[in-house]
Amino acid sequence: MKKRRLAITAVLAAVAIALTGCSSADESADGFVGVILPDAASSNRWETADRGFLQAAFDAAGVEVDIQNANGDKAQFATIADQMLTAGAKVLILVNLDSDSAKAVQDKAAAQGVKTIDYDRLTLNGSASYYVSFDNEAVGRLQGEGIKACLDAAGKSSARIVYLNGSPTDNNATLFKAGYDSVLRPLIDSKAYTLVDDQAVPDWDNAKGGVIFEQQLSKAGGKLDAVVSANEGLGLAAIAVLKKNKLNGKVCVSGQDATVDGLRAILTGDMSNTVYKAIKAEAEGAAALAIALLRGEEATTATGSVNNGTIDVPSVLLVPVGITKANVKDVIADGFQTREAVCADIEDLCTANGL
Numbered sequence: 001m002k003k004r005r006l007a008i009t010a011v012l013a014a015v016a017i018a019l020t021g022c023s024s025a026d027e028s029a030d031g032f033v034g035v036i037l038p039d040a041a042s043s044n045r046w047e048t049a050d051r052g053f054l055q056a057a058f059d060a061a062g063v064e065v066d067i068q069n070a071n072g073d074k075a076q077f078a079t080i081a082d083q084m085l086t087a088g089a090k091v092l093i094l095v096n097l098d099s100d101s102a103k104a105v106q107d108k109a110a111a112q113g114v115k116t117i118d119y120d121r122l123t124l125n126g127s128a129s130y131y132v133s134f135d136n137e138a139v140g141r142l143q144g145e146g147i148k149a150c151l152d153a154a155g156k157s158s159a160r161i162v163y164l165n166g167s168p169t170d171n172n173a174t175l176f177k178a179g180y181d182s183v184l185r186p187l188i189d190s191k192a193y194t195l196v197d198d199q200a201v202p203d204w205d206n207a208k209g210g211v212i213f214e215q216q217l218s219k220a221g222g223k224l225d226a227v228v229s230a231n232e233g234l235g236l237a238a239i240a241v242l243k244k245n246k247l248n249g250k251v252c253v254s255g256q257d258a259t260v261d262g263l264r265a266i267l268t269g270d271m272s273n274t275v276y277k278a279i280k281a282e283a284e285g286a287a288a289l290a291i292a293l294l295r296g297e298e299a300t301t302a303t304g305s306v307n308n309g310t311i312d313v314p315s316v317l318l319v320p321v322g323i324t325k326a327n328v329k330d331v332i333a334d335g336f337q338t339r340e341a342v343c344a345d346i347e348d349l350c351t352a353n354g355l
Contacts, residue, residue, distance in 0.1 A: 031090030032064035033290045035119075036080050036105075038095045039072035042167075042204030043233050045257050045279060046095070049336075050120075053283035054093075061291055072203060074101040081105040085112055091290045093117045097203075098169035099124035115293040119286050122171045124309045129293060130302055131315040132286040134277050136172050140179020140230075142322035143254040146273025147226050148183060149324070150252035159225035161188075162216045163198040164209060164238060166230035173200065176230045176256070184228065196220045201234055210237035217241060226252040232262035232274060239270045258323055258331045260341045266325055267342070267349045276321045276331050285316045329355050 035054055037046040051067055058065035066084060070077035074097050084092060085108065092109055094116055096102030102123040106116045110127050118128040151159050161184070166173030187193040197216040201209040209229075217224060222245060229235035232255035242248040248270045255262045255274035265271035285301060292299040302314035323331060332339050332355060343350035 031088050031294065032066060033058065033091045033093065033287075033294065034081070034084035034089035035065060035067040035093040036077060036084075036095065037067065037069040038077075038097050038121075039204075040069055041072060041206070043231060043257055044259060049279045050095075050283055053280045054287060057284045057287035058291075061287065063287075063291055063294065070097060072097065074098065077101055078105060081108070085109060085114060089114060091115050091117065091293045093119045093286050093290055094123065094128075095119050096121050096123050096170075099126065099171065102126060117286055117289055117293070118308075118313065120172070120282065122306060122308055122313070124171055126308055127311070128308070128313050130286075130289045130299065131306055131308075131313040132282055132289060133172070133315070134282070134318045134320050136175035137179040137182075139256060139275050139277070139320045140176035140181070141183055142179075142275050142320055143176065143228060143230075143256065143273065144180030144183030146322055146324060147180070147228055147252050147254050148187070150272035151226060154225075154252070156225055158192050158194075160194045160196050160220055160223055161226040161228060162196050162213070162220065162224060164213055164216070164227055164229040164234050165198070165200040166234070167202060167204045168200040169202075170204065173204075173230055180228050180254070196224065201230075204231065204233065206233040206237045209234040210241055213238040214241050217245065222247075224251050226254075226272075228254050230254075231256040232259050232265075232271070233257075235271055235274075236261055236265060239265060242270075258336060260337055263323070263328050263331060263337060263342045264346060266323065266328055267346055267353060269325075272324065274323045276323050276334075276336065278318060278321075278334065279336070281318055285318070289316070325353050328353060 040047045068080045077097055094102050103126045106126045109116050115129045118131040120133050122131055165177050188195050197219050199212050227238045229238055235253045235255040239248055252272040255271050258276040262274050289299045302316050304315045304317055305312040306315045331337055
């Protein structure tokens, strides 16, 4: 875990250097950067974390930025993009709702000489100049490894599990599933684990996720050992159903995003594991790339590439970290969440777990 924390620290330092190099961007850049976030419902990270980190990064560099949220509406996503292009945006940072609608925006931007950056989610067959995200298959592997570790700790060499996957229109959800399935599939194929059901949740909708999981639990006859859920919104929706059936804490449940509610669920034992992604580094990485594009410079932080189906997109892929009770404190130490928020009304559990 120390090595993983050092990896995050190293990434943050590298991006900080890149941003420092762009601190005079306002002296040579013209226009502004537009950012379109996807929604505020599938995960609260977009408004509680990404917006603030992005704003701070551009403010520090003296570069004008307009950050808006499409609120899960593809037509609104397109409208915001049109308004930003009309207002003179020179770079767009996009978190797509799906690849087709984002590609249409990228094509329109390219026709006007405006560069785009895929943020967190890759736009398949798009034309982004850069892609900034995490190694999303590695995120999924951490989820799968956490589920297996939870089952092992409970002495369960055989288990009945379900997959509660993310949106089928989100390439990240595909990568997450590829990651956790790579860990769990050998155990499923060997018949040690039984995959009772495997469902995707449209649009990462947590309410729909709860309904789908209720159906999965019914299909399992109320007998489940693990829920492999693709993020904490879906995991917490599943936990709400488990609570109604007095099964919470008895079933391993994975998450992702290290939200306050997710970390609290880990400390109470309702969620077995999650994944922490250093969103501050992701936001600062995207800002550094946008500023480089604004200034007509080549960025040095994009050291890898990912093929989007049409082109190889220069990429910055950050390192995710698996989180259990043993290292919730690392998320707080990293400044991503506060002890006060995580430990409200569960002070005894926080003290017992070294917070």
